[in-house]
Structures are given as structure tokens and as C-alpha cells.
Amino acid sequence: MPNDSTQSPPDRRPLIAFVWLWVGVPLAYGLYELVRKATQLFTG
Amino acid sequence: MSPPVASPGWSRWLVPPAALSVHLSIGQAYAWSVFKPPLESALDLSGTQSALPFQVAIVMLGLSAAFGGTLVERNGPRWAMTVALVCFSSGFLISALGAATQQYWLIVLGYGFVGGVGLGIGYISPVSTLIKWFPDRPGMATGIAIMGFGGGALIASPLSAQMLESFGSDSSGIALAFLVHGVTYAVFMALGVLLVRVPRGEKPVEGGPSAVDGVQVSARDAVRTPQFWCLWVVLCMNVTAGIGILEKAAPMITDFFADSSTPVSVSAAAGFVALLSAANMAGRIGWSSASDLIGRKNMYRVYLGAGALMYALIALFGDSSKPLFILCALVILSFYGGGFATVPAYLKDLFGTHQVGAIHGRLLTAWSTAGVLGPLIVNWIADRQEEAGKHGASLYGLSFVIMIGLLAVGFVANELVRPVHPSRHIPAPRKETADAERQHSKPA
Numbered sequence: 001m002p003n004d005s006t007q008s009p010p011d012r013r014p015l016i017a018f019v020w021l022w023v024g025v026p027l028a029y030g031l032y033e034l035v036r037k038a039t040q041l042f043t044g
Numbered sequence: 045m046s047p048p049v050a051s052p053g054w055s056r057w058l059v060p061p062a063a064l065s066v067h068l069s070i071g072q073a074y075a076w077s078v079f080k081p082p083l084e085s086a087l088d089l090s091g092t093q094s095a096l097p098f099q100v101a102i103v104m105l106g107l108s109a110a111f112g113g114t115l116v117e118r119n120g121p122r123w124a125m126t127v128a129l130v131c132f133s134s135g136f137l138i139s140a141l142g143a144a145t146q147q148y149w150l151i152v153l154g155y156g157f158v159g160g161v162g163l164g165i166g167y168i169s170p171v172s173t174l175i176k177w178f179p180d181r182p183g184m185a186t187g188i189a190i191m192g193f194g195g196g197a198l199i200a201s202p203l204s205a206q207m208l209e210s211f212g213s214d215s216s217g218i219a220l221a222f223l224v225h226g227v228t229y230a231v232f233m234a235l236g237v238l239l240v241r242v243p244r245g246e247k248p249v250e251g252g253p254s255a256v257d258g259v260q261v262s263a264r265d266a267v268r269t270p271q272f273w274c275l276w277v278v279l280c281m282n283v284t285a286g287i288g289i290l291e292k293a294a295p296m297i298t299d300f301f302a303d304s305s306t307p308v309s310v311s312a313a314a315g316f317v318a319l320l321s322a323a324n325m326a327g328r329i330g331w332s333s334a335s336d337l338i339g340r341k342n343m344y345r346v347y348l349g350a351g352a353l354m355y356a357l358i359a360l361f362g363d364s365s366k367p368l369f370i371l372c373a374l375v376i377l378s379f380y381g382g383g384f385a386t387v388p389a390y391l392k393d394l395f396g397t398h399q400v401g402a403i404h405g406r407l408l409t410a411w412s413t414a415g416v417l418g419p420l421i422v423n424w425i426a427d428r429q430e431e432a433g434k435h436g437a438s439l440y441g442l443s444f445v446i447m448i449g450l451l452a453v454g455f456v457a458n459e460l461v462r463p464v465h466p467s468r469h470i471p472a473p474r475k476e477t478a479d480a481e482r483q484h485s486k487p488a
Contacts, residue, residue: 009053019061022235023068023192030198034318041315043372 047120047208050241056177056248058239063189064425065236066125069229070132070166071196073101076155079203079221082213087148097139097155106158106412109168113405114263116165121173121240128166130234135159136226143219152162166233167193167408171388172401173240177248179397182389183340187332190385192326259463260396266403269464271394274457279387280410280417281454282347285355285447287418289373290324292426292440293317297370300437302362308366316370322383323374331382332389340390344458347379347386352451354379359444363437384411394464421446459486 076098083094116124138154141147170189178185190326207224211217266272289296294313301308308316335343354372355449362369392400422443 011049012053012055012058016055017056019058019235019239023061023064026068026199026232027064027192027195030195030202033202034198034322037318038315038322040311041319042312
């Protein structure tokens, strides 16, 4: 029976990608809206 | 609730998204103005009345961060994020009931008092944990979280406006929008609650620096040191100077170039305000990360010294060059954001990681003070100048001179910051005992 301490830890990369997307997508939407509004300074 | 300890192999890059899920949510507070016009027409309120929930929320933010900091340290980040989730979302749900029944006091109670507690506890909840996970880059780590607070309004503002357009701006439409906000933010913040972990052991990265090396000072002792109060003055002055621009950005740029050949339109002024928000956010992550390289004291020398120079440039040449005016304002706002984001790492340098979240909470009273001081100075002076028959850029000249003076005061306070006297340090055995007692006093 393998010892717990010798087992390699699970691969966290899919979880890392998911959680960064969870916060990144709304932030990207906010930044997109911000850029849209900010361009009015040069076009308005 | 016991602090959740990371299992072996848990990545520290899972912690910033946990912090961001909370800060991006509570940053909605800065988008409250979207609800003001519909509330005023639906419930027959004045502008002052409709601003009340936001003002109460900001006061509660300062109070709960100052008085709840020790509880956050004692119970850990998951407890704090849960409290923030429950309070912030309940605030919206109570407000929804208030709008549906046309009982405005329920909106003040819900969004202002209950939601405000969520803001304060949520704001400080990840700070200590992030610093412990990133002892090599504390400025960058807290910069990511505190950037989220700036980013929250960017998400909420267009989203809330779209909801009100879809649901209607009458009381039932506002109630439905509040309800959707409450539920959505609860789900979004839940990720932070589930994800947050405190590092296992003292070294979160193998071969990296320890999270608990060096000076350790308790929150109770920290507020009795001159270093704490010097930093309080530094933060207060830096925030006041930033708010000086932020508060009147749109009318300011319009007034500055009213008599020029290229006056600024209303939509262009709105674009300027949006650009300032971007600079504020960029400063939070950018300058705070830079502080890991050049040191906290040097970074504040830049914020306060170069900030004063930017104000001087605007006062002297701002009305003759639009690009110069815009550039200086953007730099000032980036310093404003950077000042917020760098201060937790500065506290960590001075007082250690032991109770840095609680100390940060107490320091945020400087923000509340600046929130009153900044707008008061700029608005009061602009009104007096207008009464005296002045117009255009001359409405703001005196305010800018005062801002330069305040930044100079902050600069001196920063120069006075010295390492904390050893008599305030927690002796290693005493700290271990205190930690052990704290662990034992927790329910199993």
C-alpha cells in the first residue's frame, strides 16, 4: 500500500485556470466598458 | 471557524483570485451613483437623501475595518470572507425589500449599515493571508486584491445600468435589480470563501523567504507607535490629494479649457473620468509591485514628492496644455491608487505579519478622514472662488496649493518613519505562546 507522503500532489493547473477566468472575465468586461467610455475623451 | 490550512501542493496562485472575488464584489460601492436618479424619482428623494446609503456604507467600512480587524486575524480569512458575503449580499436583499415596499429606511439600513460591514470586513479579509503567501512580493500580492476594489465599480456600473434599463426604473424594477445583485454577488464571492487557505508552515514557497521572519508587533502595540501615526498621516494626505482631483474631475477639465479654442464637451469629460479610473487601477497593481523592488519608503517618496510636482505643473501650466493637464491628473490618480495598495506591505515591513490585517483595518480610518477632507477642501474653495467672480482654471488654483502643502506634510511624515523600537516587538516565545493560546481557545 503506497504511503500518503510519497503520493504526488494533484495537478492544480485546471483549477488555477478556472478561478482566474472566474474573476478575469468580469474584470475584462469592466475594462472593455471603461475603454469604450475613455475613448470619448478623444472623439467627443 | 478554524482557518483553512492549505493541503500539500496547494498553489499560492489560487489565493489572489479568492481575494479578487471579494474585492471585485465590494468595489460595487463606488458604482452606487447608478441607483441615485431612479431612487430619487421612484421614492421622491433629494440628491442628499439618495446619497445616504453610500455615505453610511463608507462610514461602516471604516468602523468595521478598524474594530473588526482583530476578529479577522483571530478567526481567519474564510470566516472574514463568509461574514463579508453574508453582510454584503444581505444588504442588497434588505434593500430590495425596502424598494419593493417603498420603505427607504430599509435601503439605508440594508445597503448602508449591513452592507457597509461587509465592505469593511471584506476589504481587510485577504490582506494578511496574501502577505503570508507572498513574503517575497507582498506589494504585488496586495496590489492585485486592492486593484479589484477599483475594478468592482467598472463591472457594476454598466451592469447595474443595464439591469435598471431591463427591469425598469420604478420601485419594483429597482427592487428586482437589488435582488439580482444580492444573489449574484453571493455566488461570485462564494468562490473566495471556498478557495482561500492559509499557508502550511512558515515558508509558503520551498527555498523562499519565511512569512514570519523579522519584527512582529501586535495591533494593540502598533497603534501606540509613532510609526503607525506617521503612516496614518501619509495615507490620509495621499488620499486627500487624489480625491482632490477625483471629486471634481469632470467639471474641472471643463472649467480649465472653457475659454480655449478646443473646449471639453460633456461626453469628453466623462471619458476623462473613465481614464482616471483606469489610472487609479493601474497604479494599484503597478506601483505596488514596483514597491517590492525599490522599497516602500522610496515608493511613498515618489507618490508624495512627484505628486506635489504634478499638482504644481497643473497649477502653473495646466490651462495652456490639455495633454499636460491630462497626463498630470493621470499620474496623480495612479499615485492615489498606488498609495492604497502599497500600505499593507509597508505595515508588514514595520510591524510584521502577526496582526497586519488588524493594523491595516485601524489605518483605514485615515481613508475615512480623507474622504471627508478632500471633497470639502476642493468644493468649498471652488464655491468661494466662484462667489468672488473667478472662473475657469482660477477656481482651483488655491485648492492645488493646499494639496501641494498636504503632500509636503505627508512627505515629511514618511521621512519620519523609522524601524519600530524593540520594546514593542513580540518576543519569540511570547508570540508562540499567544498563537498556541489562540489555537486552543478555538472551538474544535
